[in-house]
Amino acid sequence: MINSTSINKLKTGVPLFIIFLLFGCSNPYKNITKTEFSAENISEIPYSLPKSEKTLIYKTSIGFYQRNISGLLIIKKTDKQNYRIALTTQFGLKIFDFALKEGDLEVVYCIEYLNKNSLISTFEDDFNLLLMQNKFEQIYTFQKDEQKYKGWVFQSGKMNYYYLMSKEKNQIEKIEQRKRNAKKI
Amino acid sequence: MNKIIATLISFFLLLGVIKAQEKNFAKVSDIEKTRTDLEQLTQKISTIKSQFIQEKHLSFLTENIISKGEFYFKNPGFLRWEYTEPFEYLIVFTDKNIFIKDEENISSFDTESNKMFSEINNIMTGTIQGNLFHDSDRFAVEYFENKQQYLLKLVPKMQEMKSMLKSILIFIDKSDLSVAKIKMTESSDDYTSITFINRKLNTTIDHDKFDIHK
Numbered sequence: 001m002i003n004s005t006s007i008n009k010l011k012t013g014v015p016l017f018i019i020f021l022l023f024g025c026s027n028p029y030k031n032i033t034k035t036e037f038s039a040e041n042i043s044e045i046p047y048s049l050p051k052s053e054k055t056l057i058y059k060t061s062i063g064f065y066q067r068n069i070s071g072l073l074i075i076k077k078t079d080k081q082n083y084r085i086a087l088t089t090q091f092g093l094k095i096f097d098f099a100l101k102e103g104d105l106e107v108v109y110c111i112e113y114l115n116k117n118s119l120i121s122t123f124e125d126d127f128n129l130l131l132m133q134n135k136f137e138q139i140y141t142f143q144k145d146e147q148k149y150k151g152w153v154f155q156s157g158k159m160n161y162y163y164l165m166s167k168e169k170n171q172i173e174k175i176e177q178r179k180r181n182a183k184k185i
Numbered sequence: 186m187n188k189i190i191a192t193l194i195s196f197f198l199l200l201g202v203i204k205a206q207e208k209n210f211a212k213v214s215d216i217e218k219t220r221t222d223l224e225q226l227t228q229k230i231s232t233i234k235s236q237f238i239q240e241k242h243l244s245f246l247t248e249n250i251i252s253k254g255e256f257y258f259k260n261p262g263f264l265r266w267e268y269t270e271p272f273e274y275l276i277v278f279t280d281k282n283i284f285i286k287d288e289e290n291i292s293s294f295d296t297e298s299n300k301m302f303s304e305i306n307n308i309m310t311g312t313i314q315g316n317l318f319h320d321s322d323r324f325a326v327e328y329f330e331n332k333q334q335y336l337l338k339l340v341p342k343m344q345e346m347k348s349m350l351k352s353i354l355i356f357i358d359k360s361d362l363s364v365a366k367i368k369m370t371e372s373s374d375d376y377t378s379i380t381f382i383n384r385k386l387n388t389t390i391d392h393d394k395f396d397i398h399k
Contacts, residue, residue, distance in 0.1 A: 059272045084245045092377025
């Protein structure tokens, strides 16, 4: 029943903030030299979250408009490209339970005040970004801020998905989604 | 290490006992007497200090998510839930407010303006103070018992509550009439159970425990 070794509790690097970004026009990725990165090497990107077979538990805070919800975010990979994502309060009450199937988000349960189409589609975008589930045509890799960061950008039509890794910590620190080159939502 | 193993073993034993008990409960024949007993004795509890083990069952997980911590209650309505595992998190209920300390951030809520928190507050204090089962407008209550425990089954009547919770089970030890376990089952059959262990009744609890800034 309890097997703490099989539950990967991520105490470091949390809280994981899913912040719904506002429109912004500055472009820190301008004038950066990019080199092509073969999609076959995608598993070399040191980002364990989409790959882990373990149950991941994050202490999470989600902010939107004026509200803030915090609790435990539970991510379980159920199949190659399928995930279950649930958020519960510290007391255990379930806030939402989503199934993410090849990029499509299915609501298994969601408390009423979050169960709105606009919010659900934002959750879909955010979890696709977080779990690297977006479809892409080409990946490029680049260096940033005097080689402190290494990054990958997934290009899909007009959308660009950025994953930025701190070389010092060897972990992904920033994820962004940009339309052409402006931040989206 | 030995201590950890001993704790784990006793925890499993305890779970075994509880599981067996859930099956062996029979309906209480004299409900009025049980209510009076519960009422009289819960009134005698002025403080509770306890450890708790919270288990969250989600249908898509093979293992339950375990949280642990310490719990303090002081009459009339002061509660302190201090989670230590898997993450540190502190929540304090006072008569009018709820304070949450998450890492170094402190936030507060007015129980009157925050419906969800006010429900949680009602359930927690109501359970411990023993007045929740008088709330016949909001819950349908059934009484069960075995040799060691009373089991109260509360089914919410209000629509809003119903959409979140299917039932609340409250296990009360007959020996000291204190709550041993709470099990909240959601409409999806996922559940949360909170087991109180090492309970100490009516010891002195410093009021600072309910001041989040201290």
